[in-house]
Amino acid sequence: MNAPTTPSLAITWQQPTFLLPLFCLCPLLAAANSLAMALGLSIVLCIATVSTMVLTFLIRPLIPNTLQTFAWLMISSAVIAILELLLHAWNYPLFRGLGLFLPLCVVACLLITRPQMQLEQSSLSTLAWRALKMNGGFTFAALILGTARELIGHGTLFYDAVAIFGNSWQSLSLTLFRSDMGFLLAVLAPGAFIGFGIGVAIYNWLWIHLPLKNHDNA
């Protein structure tokens, strides 16, 4: 968070608390077994983090310093609870798909909005922009993972997009090869971890081999 040019995934791994990023992974790994689901999850998370940031920022002057963290926790969990209700009402397929992992998004939301707690003075737009950038990192990871797993496991892309996003997505739904069982491993939980591991490996390789300016910040 001190080096704005550091890619977002790296920020995640620099956090002193180890458990938080792991919880953040939970919805990402579990729900991103298809491209449409990964996109849905990312959108939900993006709305959650940006509104948490904005609300926390607005309420900040009214709250004594010792209670800032409390207010922040309350706001983000309320935001997730509200989003869950809204999805249940207006996007039932996505709600069913995300299931248990929707409430778990609150941890991801806390993780992404955490840097704000450490910035004393900052404008609303900077904060929102930061939140968007971090979301970009999450979305990017979710989409890569979702694409790989759906492609390998089902041989399709966006096969459930029509149910989640409506009929206009029909044309995007691709079947690349027909598989009766698919390569199951990719859709299952182990596939998520293997895919994630490969992703981190590629990321680290790039990190070492590409000449990045902020290399010593890593």
Place this chain on the structure above:
Amino acid sequence: MAKPEYPLQRLTRYSKVLVTVTMVASLAIAAIYLTWRVTNEHIEHNEHAWLEAQINTLVPATSRDNDLLADKISVVAPELLGTEIPVNIYRARRNGLPVAAVINCIAPDGYGGPIELLIAISYNGEVLGVHVLAHHETPGIGDAFELPGSHWLDSFKGRSLHKPEARGWNVRKDGGDFEQFTSATITPRAIIKAVQRALDYYQQHRDQVFATS
């Protein structure tokens, strides 16, 4: 070091904290409550529509003229319907005459826990169709009854308590009449047995099932 604090100062500091906590918490609760008020109807409607869509795949809407979801009874029969919790039975009627019953029962002995089923039985005791509503089986095993184009559950269509006879209500491996699927026997066995028990229940209680209270 800070100046010593007088009791009154401490009290105001505490009450400030208390007031803030209460305010923030009640604002959050109010926001969630308001959202619930707004979305409540939609949510119920969604759940309703979803269940109705599932039932319609078993008992076509054209074969009945009653509001099936409203025309239901709840029964408790742990032995035959697999759960201590009251089980919903939806009744399909046409011109007031019974057409079919849809039993929302449980197969308690699935590999990963209970399997929630919808079993549609025609008035004369034939299975119209079986649908899996919820399960915790190993992912992939469920494909046999979840994926579009999977036909395993169709093998129940047209069956009844004596077609096959009691011995036949099992997977082929155990000398029964039903195929198992892709290396799984526990899951299909659980479903087959649950359907058989539901038919048994239906046979014993048909008049009660269709009775208008």
